[in-house]
Amino acid sequence: MTSTGIRLHAPAPGWAISADVVVVGSGVAGLTAALRCEAAGLTTVVVTKARLDDGSTRWAQGGVAAALGEGDTPEQHLADTLVAGAGLCDEEAVRILVTEGPDAVRRLIDTGAHFDESSEGELELTREGGHHRRRIVHAGGDATGAEISRALVEAVRARGLRTIENALVLDLLTDAEGRTAGVTLHVMGEGQHDGVGAVHAPAVVLATGGMGQVFSATTNPSVSTGDGVALALRAGAEISDLEFVQFHPTVLFLGADAEGQQPLVSEAVRGEGAHLVDADGVRFMVGQHELAELAPRDIVAKGILRRMLEQDAEHMFLDARHFGADMWEHRFPTILAACRANGIDPVTEPIPIAPAAHHASGGVRTDARGRTTVPGLYACGEVACTGVHGANRLASNSLLEGLVYAERIAADIAAVHAGTGLHARVPAPVPDPGRPAHPLLAPEARFAIQRTMSEGAGVLRSQESLAKAADQLQKLHAEARDALRENGKTAEPGVDTWEATNLLCVARVLVTAALLREETRGCHWREDHAERDDTHWRRHIVVRLNPDRSLAVHTTDTADFPPIR
Numbered sequence: 001m002t003s004t005g006i007r008l009h010a011p012a013p014g015w016a017i018s019a020d021v022v023v024v025g026s027g028v029a030g031l032t033a034a035l036r037c038e039a040a041g042l043t044t045v046v047v048t049k050a051r052l053d054d055g056s057t058r059w060a061q062g063g064v065a066a067a068l069g070e071g072d073t074p075e076q077h078l079a080d081t082l083v084a085g086a087g088l089c090d091e092e093a094v095r096i097l098v099t100e101g102p103d104a105v106r107r108l109i110d111t112g113a114h115f116d117e118s119s120e121g122e123l124e125l126t127r128e129g130g131h132h133r134r135r136i137v138h139a140g141g142d143a144t145g146a147e148i149s150r151a152l153v154e155a156v157r158a159r160g161l162r163t164i165e166n167a168l169v170l171d172l173l174t175d176a177e178g179r180t181a182g183v184t185l186h187v188m189g190e191g192q193h194d195g196v197g198a199v200h201a202p203a204v205v206l207a208t209g210g211m212g213q214v215f216s217a218t219t220n221p222s223v224s225t226g227d228g229v230a231l232a233l234r235a236g237a238e239i240s241d242l243e244f245v246q247f248h249p250t251v252l253f254l255g256a257d258a259e260g261q262q263p264l265v266s267e268a269v270r271g272e273g274a275h276l277v278d279a280d281g282v283r284f285m286v287g288q289h290e291l292a293e294l295a296p297r298d299i300v301a302k303g304i305l306r307r308m309l310e311q312d313a314e315h316m317f318l319d320a321r322h323f324g325a326d327m328w329e330h331r332f333p334t335i336l337a338a339c340r341a342n343g344i345d346p347v348t349e350p351i352p353i354a355p356a357a358h359h360a361s362g363g364v365r366t367d368a369r370g371r372t373t374v375p376g377l378y379a380c381g382e383v384a385c386t387g388v389h390g391a392n393r394l395a396s397n398s399l400l401e402g403l404v405y406a407e408r409i410a411a412d413i414a415a416v417h418a419g420t421g422l423h424a425r426v427p428a429p430v431p432d433p434g435r436p437a438h439p440l441l442a443p444e445a446r447f448a449i450q451r452t453m454s455e456g457a458g459v460l461r462s463q464e465s466l467a468k469a470a471d472q473l474q475k476l477h478a479e480a481r482d483a484l485r486e487n488g489k490t491a492e493p494g495v496d497t498w499e500a501t502n503l504l505c506v507a508r509v510l511v512t513a514a515l516l517r518e519e520t521r522g523c524h525w526r527e528d529h530a531e532r533d534d535t536h537w538r539r540h541i542v543v544r545l546n547p548d549r550s551l552a553v554h555t556t557d558t559a560d561f562p563p564i565r
Helices: 028-039 074-084 091-111 144-158 227-235 267-271 297-311 321-331 333-341 397-420 445-456 463-487 495-516
Strands: 016-018 021-024 044-047 162-164 167-174 180-187 195-200 203-206 245-252 275-277 316-319 351-360 363-365 377-379 541-545 551-555
Touching: 021 028, 021 180, 028 044, 028 144, 028 203, 028 397, 074 091, 091 144, 091 397, 144 397, 167 195, 167 227, 167 495, 180 203, 203 227, 203 397, 227 363, 227 377, 227 495, 227 541, 245 267, 245 297, 275 297, 297 316, 297 351, 321 333, 377 397, 445 463, 445 495, 463 495, 495 541, 495 551
Parallel strands: 016 195, 021 044, 021 203, 044 162, 203 377
Antiparallel strands: 167 180, 180 195, 245 351, 275 316, 316 351, 541 551
16 A cells, blocks of 8 residues: 555644654553553554543443453453444454453453453453443542553553653654554653654554534543644555444533533443433333343444434433442442533432443454564554444443453564564654645634534434535545645645644544435434445455545455455
């Protein structure tokens, strides 16, 4: 795969450092990959957009799913994952996940993560939607992500890994042969270097997290602007299944006009017995699925939205008053505090909830070793599409995916280094291409993109809504392109304009794929094509960026991904 030659409009790097590996992102995937690479003797640099512990991982409430309980097996975990993925999981990728997962969790514990235990000293397991067994480990009741982040950050600092915080990654560098040669990045004020610089390395691991900020309401932090997917597209990598955005069913409803990051009410609350009810107290999920409130997330989100439409309501309710104060305080202290901070006391009243954008099941296409279609570029965690999640992620599989595939990436990089010595040298990046840099959007375009996506490509989609969204996104794209072409003007380079430009890039891909997929499958719900269509659509949609900034789109022949060459 050759580079598109497209790069963001940005100053030339004013400083550079070199390494064997640069890991972009500091969540569970990024820090696990970095620690394993460092343990293999590779000089590793971690680049993160905020502080080391500010990524999406620390917001995870539920836990890590793995077959660790008595009577549970990887085969049972595999079966639940395949059902949730609605026919589009790569079975071999899932088998890797569930087979290697238990030991990966144990290694995380060895790294220093402390999970909740029973009075007998056994791991305390809970259950979430789509799981037929209790197999989710958790920490601090509902603060699992925070504990995992703490343990990994402490390990990174204890081992003295070089880190660059407050740094937005811009573009991939490549050498004369088209192989990865590092990244450019912009350090924001408080980092170790000022302004735009570069890390030269023959292996780059993207672990940049999600793209939830492409929607107005999301559980994702403000840094989740799709930077890794956008970088990979400009580098010529393939993106797959981006239409499958999971909307978490139970997000604290703060009002119809609420924007930005919204408080999550973990699936584990339902796992412990909370009920979804309407304003009349009716449990509307009973009879819709054998697992009722614990059905896979796409089914629950659709059930909530249907009831909202039927009753012309802005939200539904999650009722866990029967837990009592003691259980709320000890099992879900984080959620309890978030609710009370917003004027809701779940001990005495039902919690108002509504679906909001939560997790991208698609992303940068990889193989079982985390390799993308660009030589030397790897991806893991939410930014990647390994084939594990298919059309809908099974609850608590995301942290496990980050663990398992980060370890596989580190093993592959170490094997290449040991076998060929390729990473013993730092490749020389080729100069910036002669063509004009990618035009930048004004910062206020971010809000236009979010409104467009929420209205046209949210939980419920149609030909009409998606076509309207595509037109609005194309206008933003054309305005920026024409301004650069006609008078050489573009928005001033900076974090706000780079983020807005990245959001437009991923939004265009998402809407293009969603328009093409004329069926309802997993978390992609087309009201004008309400049925699943295995004959025509049990396959993946793959998108690349052309050198002229148009999108090249094709579908795979089967549900299996073609190999990475």
